[in-house]
Amino acid sequence: MAYKVFIVKCPDYEHSDEMMKVLFSMMGDIKQFVHPGEKVLIKPNLLSAADPEKAVTTHPRILAGVCKFVEQGGGAVLIADSPGSGIPYNRKSLEKCYERCGIYDIALKNSWELNYNTEYKQVSFQEGSLIKQFEIIAPVLDADVLFNVCKLKTHVFMHLTGAVKNMFGVIPGLKKPGYHSKLRNKGYFARMLIDLIRCIPPRLSIMDAVVGMEGNGPSGGTPKNIGYLLASENPLALDIIAGEIAGLSPKDNPVLTEARRLGITPNSPEQVELIGADFSEIRCRDFKLPDTLLKGGGLKLVDRLSPLFVNVFTRKPHIRKDICIACGACKRACPESAITIINSAGEDAAYAEINHKKCIRCYCCHEMCPENAVQLTGGLLYRMFSG
Numbered sequence: 001m002a003y004k005v006f007i008v009k010c011p012d013y014e015h016s017d018e019m020m021k022v023l024f025s026m027m028g029d030i031k032q033f034v035h036p037g038e039k040v041l042i043k044p045n046l047l048s049a050a051d052p053e054k055a056v057t058t059h060p061r062i063l064a065g066v067c068k069f070v071e072q073g074g075g076a077v078l079i080a081d082s083p084g085s086g087i088p089y090n091r092k093s094l095e096k097c098y099e100r101c102g103i104y105d106i107a108l109k110n111s112w113e114l115n116y117n118t119e120y121k122q123v124s125f126q127e128g129s130l131i132k133q134f135e136i137i138a139p140v141l142d143a144d145v146l147f148n149v150c151k152l153k154t155h156v157f158m159h160l161t162g163a164v165k166n167m168f169g170v171i172p173g174l175k176k177p178g179y180h181s182k183l184r185n186k187g188y189f190a191r192m193l194i195d196l197i198r199c200i201p202p203r204l205s206i207m208d209a210v211v212g213m214e215g216n217g218p219s220g221g222t223p224k225n226i227g228y229l230l231a232s233e234n235p236l237a238l239d240i241i242a243g244e245i246a247g248l249s250p251k252d253n254p255v256l257t258e259a260r261r262l263g264i265t266p267n268s269p270e271q272v273e274l275i276g277a278d279f280s281e282i283r284c285r286d287f288k289l290p291d292t293l294l295k296g297g298g299l300k301l302v303d304r305l306s307p308l309f310v311n312v313f314t315r316k317p318h319i320r321k322d323i324c325i326a327c328g329a330c331k332r333a334c335p336e337s338a339i340t341i342i343n344s345a346g347e348d349a350a351y352a353e354i355n356h357k358k359c360i361r362c363y364c365c366h367e368m369c370p371e372n373a374v375q376l377t378g379g380l381l382y383r384m385f386s387g
């Protein structure tokens with residue numbers, strides 16, 4: 001069975017309303033996706049309170065296009081997410097995110113509901129290959145249906161974040177470091193994500209790849225004009241196409257590697273039917289993958305090594321004292337309590353410092369730093385196996 005992914009060109013956000021209509025019309029009857037009266041939870045990527053131009057979060061115009069689609073189908077819109085690792089899932093942090101990411105204004109203008117319910121519940125998932133119980137934010141569980149509105153970005157730990165990784169946002173922010181602590185190996189973390197999309201399957205995933213992120217994403221990379229909007233009922237299928245766009249081989253994508261191990265499809269481009277373009281024309285030119293990527297079987301190697309050797313083969317996070325503002329976001333995100341804020345009387349009055357003996361290379365500090373003060377450096381062994 002071929003899994004369908006729909007794709008349209010969209011050169012910029014000025015044209016996104018029009019191009020989203022084209023995308024949805026290609027997908028057929030709206031009744032397949034929204035039924036009148038349904039409460040539809042729309043889950044964007046709200047990693048942190050960042051301006052839309054930084055390409056860290058789903059662009060508000062894409063979110064607006066999806067909300068309008070849901071309304072046309074007779075659904076009631078609720079926008080919800082729990083921001084990244086270490087950010088408390090509370091009203092204050094949600095308000096900050098909605099406002100800075102441009103979502104508050106579009107919601108207010110169109111009378112779309114923004115979530116402020118900060119409860120979460122334990123959900124049993126006995127079918128899970130690794131995780132049998134998840135903590136999930138309550139609005140996701142209370143909704144009739146979930147729409148996953150993700151962004152195409154690189155990711156220093158998982159190499160790519162798209163439809164599958166975006167679903168990690170349904171876990172409350174302060175619970176996220178615990179998953180990193182327990183699942184240090186990329187393969188185990190990927191397996192957890194696969195369990196999560198099976199536990200809480202989105203009915204539809206829509207990807208904002210108009211401007212994505214290249215380099216050391218998901219927050220410290222560089223915005224990249226890609227020029228596509230994509231949609232699929234299957235988040236794995238959507239990520240396979242995102243990988244084709246970015247030039248990330250399926251064997252270097254931990255999620256697809258694990259899906260293959262578990263016998264879950266789709267896990268390779270041959271199993272996907274791309275509608276709207278040919279595979280040969282979608283590759284984004286000069287797309288820069290993360291520095292942490294060990295190509296050509298490196299992923300397999302690192303996944304088999306003991307944690308001691310993993311640190312020899314992977315990039316090491318370092319904090320630049322001259323840039324650090326001692327905000328503590330990295331400390332709150334660190335699952336191993338490896339980060340301390342140092343207060344000194346000298347030139348760098350306060351800064352964060354990493355205890356590398358405790359570090360497990362999850363890169364949550366890099367992901368959550370608002371100042372890009374966490375740099376990733378690699379030694380000789382790393383360079384032998386990279387690029």
Ligand code: SF4
Binds near residue numbers: 328351
């Ligand atoms: S490294 Fe970044 S996140 Fe950590 S304290 Fe400094 S500025 Fe904040």
Ligand code: SF4
Binds near residue numbers: 336358359363
């Ligand atoms: S210091 Fe190490 S363990 Fe802590 S968040 Fe950074 S990469 Fe992860």
